């Protein structure tokens with residue numbers, strides 16, 4: 252079995268997020284914005300794989316957000332995407348993302364096992380419970396009360412892990428699932444389970460991640476060092492309290508240029524001049540963030556970060572400045588960053604050429620063999 256790089260010893264692991272979605276994580280119609288097609292996806296995935304990125308992660312999205320970009324309107328399905336990407340890569344851990352209420356565990360068990368075989372044991376599963384009600388309405392799926400969604404996810408995970416590990420047929424009766432003669436083959440190559448990831452931000456979400464996931468994506472609420480460190484430590488200590496270890500990853504949006512001024516000018520250009528205000532307002536409205544709930548300066552700041560990179564952590568400046576900022580994230584206890592760029596193709600290449608060598612010099616990563 253090939254080894255999954257997810258848990259290698261690099262101090263800061265690297266991933267790419269939302270490569271499977273039109274406009275990725277950036278809500279702008281600037282030149283070179285990510286239109287998303289298979290040939291470009293393949294180029295970025297193979298380039299990142301070759302350079303030793305640990306993770307390629309698709310986002311599960313079913314509907315766009317309107318505006319001139321119709322942000323995330325086109326998305327490749329996360330399971331078939333992961334299977335295809337697995338077949339054309341050799342190193343990276345390939346994720347699928349699943350909305351647990353929309354896929355039965357018996358079907359998902361087989362989809363995941365298939366990808367684990369295609370990737371030779373490099374697969375991992377991002378479990379999400381649902382973020383946007385309008386997506387669930389397309390499925391006539393029940394939109395459960397927030398914390399109940401995580402109870403449902405726990406039962407879903409229990410069942411899929413039994414399907415992955417038990418050789419004999421079993422009967423399962425829980426609160427939501429009742430299944431006779433449950434069974435699945437082939438089993439995943441990775442034992443005892445494929446790695447599980449979750450991105451819950453609420454207390455219920457964090458509890459689920461701490462008790463069931465190997466990694467959690469954290470949306471850093473505080474951008475100051477002490478606030479971020481406490482948030483990361485809180486999650487890790489919740490896991491330790493139930494005798495588990497959890498890695499913490501954050502989403503970062505990147506603009507790297509030869510000078511800091513050039514990077515900031517470009518950021519301001521694609522956000523302020525070319526940002527899609529309609530789409531970002533629609534997105535924030537779904538989160539309940541609007542002029543009734545927030546003062547206008549705070550709302551403007553949210554708009555800026557969501558257009559720039561879906562509210563992720565900004566890594567803006569020269570390669571040296573970005574690596575210094577990454578050092579701060581390492582000190583906060585962050586284990587990995589999931590990157591989004593405006594132009595995945597050009598800027599991933601630039602990251603590989605300019606930033607990775609500096610990360611290696613700084614001792615944040617080992618060169619890939």
Ligand SMILES: Cc1cc2nc3c(=O)[nH]c(=O)nc-3n(C[C@H](O)[C@H](O)[C@H](O)COP(=O)(O)O)c2cc1C
Nearest residue numbers: 310311348379381382450451452453456468470502
């Ligand atoms: C990095 C990251 C990736 C996420 N990916 C998805 C996704 O693909 N699909 C989705 O519906 N939700 C996604 N989410 C949303 C989370 O699953 C979660 O619902 C959200 O962070 C709110 O937390 P809560 O559910 O605990 O309230 C993502 C969140 C983060 C921070």
